[in-house]
Amino acid sequence: GAGVSQSPSNKVTEKGKDVELRCDPISGHTALYWYRQSLGQGLEFLIYFQGNSAPDKSGLPSDRFSAERTGGSVSTLTIQRTQQEDSAVYLCASSLGTSGRTLNIQYFGAGTRLSVL
Amino acid sequence: GESVGLHLPTLSVQEGDNSIINCAYSNSASDYFIWYKQESGKGPQFIIDIRSNMDKRQGQRVTVLLNKTVKHLSLQIAATQPGDSAVYFCAQAGGTSYGKLTFGQGTILTVHP
Numbered sequence: 001g002a003g004v005s006q007s008p009s010n011k012v013t014e015k016g017k018d019v020e021l022r023c024d025p026i027s028g029h030t031a032l033y034w035y036r037q038s039l040g041q042g043l044e045f046l047i048y049f050q051g052n053s054a055p056d057k058s059g060l061p062s063d064r065f066s067a068e069r070t071g072g073s074v075s076t077l078t079i080q081r082t083q084q085e086d087s088a089v090y091l092c093a094s095s096l097g098t099s100g101r102t103l104n105i106q107y108f109g110a111g112t113r114l115s116v117l
Numbered sequence: 118g119e120s121v122g123l124h125l126p127t128l129s130v131q132e133g134d135n136s137i138i139n140c141a142y143s144n145s146a147s148d149y150f151i152w153y154k155q156e157s158g159k160g161p162q163f164i165i166d167i168r169s170n171m172d173k174r175q176g177q178r179v180t181v182l183l184n185k186t187v188k189h190l191s192l193q194i195a196a197t198q199p200g201d202s203a204v205y206f207c208a209q210a211g212g213t214s215y216g217k218l219t220f221g222q223g224t225i226l227t228v229h230p
Contacts, residue, residue: 004160031216042206042220043161056217091160104149104210106218108160 002026004109006092012115013082021077021112025094032075033093033106034067043091049075050097082116089113129227136194138224140207145188149210151218152181152192156203164192164205194226202228 005024013019025032031050035043045059049069060066064082069075079086093106130136142150148169153161165176167183167190174181180193190207204225208218 033216033218035218035220042222043208043218045217045219048216050216059217093160104216105151105163105166107163108153110158110160 004092004094004107006090006109006112008112009110010113010115012117014117015084016081018078018080019082019114021079021090021092021114023075023077023092023094023109025073025075025092026107028096029094029107030072030097031095031104031106032069033095034075034077035091035093037089037091037111039088046077046090079114082114084116087114087116126222127225127227129229130197132197132199132228132230134197136192136197136201136226136228138192138194138205138207138226140190140192140221142188142190142207142209142221144209144219145185147209147219150181150183150190151208151210152179152190153206153208153220154201154203155206155223161206197226197228199228199230202226 007022033048034046036046037043047054047057047060047067051072052069064080067077089111091108091111093108095104095106151166152164154164155161165179165181167174167181172183178195182191204223206220206223208220
């Protein structure tokens with residue numbers, strides 16, 4: 001079966017532009033997560049969805065960042081008025097659920113590499 | 118605040134040797150710990166996990182050890198192969214929710230043929 005799919009794989013944009021990053025989770029996975037990974041760093045949690053609701057959005061760095069999920073499937077992470085410090089790899093993951101060990105195993109996509117010039 | 122850190126940022130081993138990657142964590146409320154492997158240009162790949170009610174868990178060529186007394190987690194890889202070369206991250210789930218994972222900085226494992 002297909003894994004987590006993210007698009008685009010690479011995105012180059014100019015400072016001040018808005019960008020949208022897309023994530024298609026594994027079919028049947030109810031939970032979806034967004035992380036950010038700066039060069040040579042670990043993953044930084046941004047937000048997660050259970051269904052279409054976001055119980056925890058504490059990792060969003062500023063109000064320029066927003067995310068939505070529709071139909072319990074595809075999610076879009078939007079960054080408005082991009083800044084150079086937004087340059088990073090944005091990773092999406094999905095899991096069957098969020099309760100219990102097996103349900104919470106998160107499977108990651110390959111990420112979107114965002115470069116803000 | 119929560120943090121998950123690694124003692125060694127890089128580890129270099131010979132093929133066939135056993136590798137041990139260490140991780141310290143600070144949030145004692147977490148009860149779920151995971152190891153991920155990340156190869157260049159790819160997303161992290163799940164390796165093995167452990168709940169806090171266990172001290173040890175074994176998978177195929179990998180073993181995770183959890184010492185709650187000193188808040189230490191380790192990943193042991195037996196008979197390390199060149200294909201094991203990657204960055205390894207430990208992560209912990211939040212104390213009140215499994216949703217959010219807190220990741221360490223990562224250890225670069227290099228296996229020499």
